[in-house]
Amino acid sequence: MSGPGASSDVMPGFSLPSRELDEPLLDMLLNGRPLPADAPEQLHAVAGLFASLAGPAGPGKLTGEAAARSAYARAAAPVGVSPVARRPARRRLPWLPARVNARLAAGLAAAAVCLSSAAGAYAAVLPGPIQDFAHHVIGAPAARHAPPRVPSGRQAANRLCSTYEHAMTHGPARAKAVASQKLARAAGGAGEIDAYCAAAWRPSLAPAAPAAHPASHPKPRPKTGNAKAAKRKAHGKPKAHPSRVPTARRRAHGKAKSQSGSPVAHDRG
């Protein structure tokens, strides 16, 4: 404490024996090393103070142990150190050899698969071909063949189907590929194209699957010509001219016909 700022550290009422407390001695105190015997008395007193702080812990210093251990036990459980995780990885029945145990497990697994498959078959929730197989073998209900996807926007569907038909008849190979790809995507598969276009062109005559097993087939939903009109009716707002095509659309339609000069596919409906 011989620097210029030393006076600012002096506490009121204390006189510092600064010249005797050189820095090596203070460092020894800080590092917990024993002081030489000829060190100032007050430094020995400070060393004694520190030694009492570093003494063994009494009961008051370990009061939080139960809470900390409890927190540790709780935190350890989810990361894989719970008592369950510490169990031996494999347990087997002591009176069976390992090979028999493995066979038993495999048999049980196969039986579980068979039982669950049979249950699934009778609930008619298996994939189509498997359900058909179960229908023939164990008399489970036949597969429900999903009805063809009904086009949501008839104009768009008509356009797709017309483009497809035109491309197949007159178009180059690339146009055929593009048209069939688009139509297959809209119809839900290449195999569904015919049904899709049939439904698009003749919505009121959508193909109904033959009712070989009536109980297993869903009831066909009644198709109305105009769902919006039915909705309006239900809400008590009848449409003024339900069957009339909007004028603008009619004009556009006629214009297209007159411009192309040849009837397009959607005229069939």
Add this chain to the structure above:
Amino acid sequence: VIGALFGARLAEAQSGDEAAFACLFRDVQPALLRYLQVIAPEAADDVAGETWLQVVAGLAGFRGGEEAFRAWLFTIARHRAIDAGRSRARRRTIPLPENGAEQLAAPDAADVALERITTHAVLAPISALPPDQAEIIMLRVVAGLAAHDVAQLVGKSPGAVRVAAHRGLRRLAAAVDRVGVTL
């Protein structure tokens, strides 16, 4: 200080051995409480509990030796103590009298009370120092942290930490000399 066995104890604690965790706890907890009694005397127990909760949460991811472990733990404790100080400043509370109901309800309440009084008497000269000097001395001497760890913890340079520690020791020596503390 556990010493050479620290690595093994830590690994066991990280793999779910509660006894190993208790070993770590018993080694650090006394120094932690004494440190907190200087820097957060009104909430030392609570802050220690929060510190251990955070240590438990991060124990699996800790990597390092014993010195690093203690530095990590005391860093957490310091942050929690600062949070507790802010929280106390926001809401006024009526503190319980010293040696309150919780201590008296403990099975060894008399021992705990006596120990607290003793600790309080021993810590009183250090607590009378300026806060930064008291904290640095506690971290260096009681927590056993190296100068560079303390410097990082309190956000000062190692030189500044050394100067503050020396000033605190000189004040402490003067106080002990004047009051005549016998230990």
